[in-house]
Amino acid sequence: MRVHLDDVQTTADPSSGPTAKISARGIGRSFGTGPGAVHALGPLDLDIGEGEFVSLVGPSGCGKSTFVRLVAGLLPPTFGEMTVRIEGDPPAPIATVFQGFGIFPWKTVLGNVKFALAAAGVERRDANERAMRWLARLGLADFADAYPETLSGGMRQRVAIARALATEPQILLMDEPFAAIDAQMREMLQEELLTISQTERRTVVFVTHSLEEALVLADRVVVMTARPGTLLSETRVPFGRPRDTRVREGPEFGRLRVDLWTHLRDEVQAQMAGQRGGTAQATL
Amino acid sequence: MKGPTATDGRGTPRQDAVFVRRPLRTLDRAAAFQRRRRFLEGGLAVLIPLALFALWELGARLGWIDARMFPAPTTILRTGASLLAEGYFWSDILLTLRRVLIGAGIGIVAGFTAGALMGLNRTARAALEPMLSAVYVVPKLALLPVFITIFGLGEVPLLVIISVTVFFYIWIYTMEAFASIPEGYHEAARSLDLGPVRMFTQVLVPAALPSVFVALRVAISVSIIVIVASEFLVGTTGVGYVIFDSRRLFMNDQMYVGIVTVSLMGVVLSMIVQRIGRLVTPWVKHSRRID
Numbered sequence: 001m002r003v004h005l006d007d008v009q010t011t012a013d014p015s016s017g018p019t020a021k022i023s024a025r026g027i028g029r030s031f032g033t034g035p036g037a038v039h040a041l042g043p044l045d046l047d048i049g050e051g052e053f054v055s056l057v058g059p060s061g062c063g064k065s066t067f068v069r070l071v072a073g074l075l076p077p078t079f080g081e082m083t084v085r086i087e088g089d090p091p092a093p094i095a096t097v098f099q100g101f102g103i104f105p106w107k108t109v110l111g112n113v114k115f116a117l118a119a120a121g122v123e124r125r126d127a128n129e130r131a132m133r134w135l136a137r138l139g140l141a142d143f144a145d146a147y148p149e150t151l152s153g154g155m156r157q158r159v160a161i162a163r164a165l166a167t168e169p170q171i172l173l174m175d176e177p178f179a180a181i182d183a184q185m186r187e188m189l190q191e192e193l194l195t196i197s198q199t200e201r202r203t204v205v206f207v208t209h210s211l212e213e214a215l216v217l218a219d220r221v222v223v224m225t226a227r228p229g230t231l232l233s234e235t236r237v238p239f240g241r242p243r244d245t246r247v248r249e250g251p252e253f254g255r256l257r258v259d260l261w262t263h264l265r266d267e268v269q270a271q272m273a274g275q276r277g278g279t280a281q282a283t284l
Numbered sequence: 285m286k287g288p289t290a291t292d293g294r295g296t297p298r299q300d301a302v303f304v305r306r307p308l309r310t311l312d313r314a315a316a317f318q319r320r321r322r323f324l325e326g327g328l329a330v331l332i333p334l335a336l337f338a339l340w341e342l343g344a345r346l347g348w349i350d351a352r353m354f355p356a357p358t359t360i361l362r363t364g365a366s367l368l369a370e371g372y373f374w375s376d377i378l379l380t381l382r383r384v385l386i387g388a389g390i391g392i393v394a395g396f397t398a399g400a401l402m403g404l405n406r407t408a409r410a411a412l413e414p415m416l417s418a419v420y421v422v423p424k425l426a427l428l429p430v431f432i433t434i435f436g437l438g439e440v441p442l443l444v445i446i447s448v449t450v451f452f453y454i455w456i457y458t459m460e461a462f463a464s465i466p467e468g469y470h471e472a473a474r475s476l477d478l479g480p481v482r483m484f485t486q487v488l489v490p491a492a493l494p495s496v497f498v499a500l501r502v503a504i505s506v507s508i509i510v511i512v513a514s515e516f517l518v519g520t521t522g523v524g525y526v527i528f529d530s531r532r533l534f535m536n537d538q539m540y541v542g543i544v545t546v547s548l549m550g551v552v553l554s555m556i557v558q559r560i561g562r563l564v565t566p567w568v569k570h571s572r573r574i575d
Contacts, residue, residue, distance in 0.1 A: 069471075072475055074471055074474055074475060091477075092476075092477060094475075095475070096471075096472075096475040098468060098471065098472060098475075100468060101466050101467075101468025101469055101471075101472060102468065102472045103472070104469065104472070104486075104487065104490065104491075105567045106490035106491070106493075106565065106567045107486075107490075107567075115476070115486060116476050118482075119476045119477060119478050119479075119482060120476075120477070147566070147567045148567075149567060149569060
């Protein structure tokens, strides 16, 4: 992971948007080679500022998750360039919350969080205290010694969030973190995420299928086209901070949601047409 | 629930039906039923073998079956007690156990190493899998003459045949387990920026371990079979030798003592493996285990 970041840092042009925490220029990614290759993402230009909360929405397979993996350094891009600016040299500058499989069933709730801290080089006693603090903050203190299998999906995802935040990353990547969670629990988690992200501002890239979720949480909503995913529209969310999930009750919210959906609908249709034509591969 | 003014078709008032909804005692009854059922099942599990033994005993004593061929269970028990008291038999048991444990130990280490390597590395898998798969299907006992040719008589060929038997079980399960670790665990681990040692010991091994323990239980049972057969074929010691030597000398009670001992060894070893498995993989739900 570090390798990719370092590669990019040395080739970056320092003049391009000095405030941008993440700056993508013509970035793209294909999977496979030859006639079977799938062009998943790009070329995409996108700047994400320090402390900004950006939501990525788009039809299935448009490369949202691929973009997150590029930022995380889990995948190298096929073309283009991305700069990720990290202040100082912290051991865990980027943390990722995945939709599933992110937490390890063979470790307890506390074990999962401490594991991330140990990997980040936090001392054992420190790690214990910090892990417990974050578990308490996400309402998991009583479940510290439980195995994830015994918890509900919503609680498991809280463990994943606690683990990501405990390392105090400068950039938090969330790849459809609430997709597999029931609607009520989802709203609770959105609320918690809002509170946390507003107490300590950090750069967040949040991938979701839900326009509503994007609008509630983000400073800016980026809509992407069907595969290969490129930038379709950007909407600055006008609700101030700190805000809570009640913003979705106002008339402005409904109007924004309709606007975004208007943009997105054609793309979703295009994606469906692509699937009918048999050109679409597995969701990327 | 009918109202108090309900009438029948002819318009004449009739007795109202009033349904009262309140908790019934069915839950208690269900629990009692469950208890009785468990008791019955537990009882049957013990009673049926006991009944069979009783029948056998009776048959041997009353001359329905030839007691020289099929000695009564109490005779077998008595012979067993005296054999254990004499002490020779202990050394046979210990020798067989030693062969199984050392052989299995070598097989486990080698099988796990090969399995992990081939499960994680495509090149290693491509290089070795066809050959190992071909040998996998060979009955290992058929290789005993080869091992004797190579290693001579004595302990070594016996250890080798157990090692080889265990190796193949552990290898194939471990390889499959490592190869099928969900990509999500790899990604989550990489996103935590784990070094290779942590990656292996804290993520890959735990992910594969439940399958490895399934293999281990199978391998232990099979290695008991293999050691008994091998001791018969080449040995001059061990429980397997005792079984077949007793038969040759027409000491059938002693032969049955050997058979019972081998069964007990298998049961105990398999239980130990299962216990260790539960201890080192506490996150695995019981229902998903094969037991």
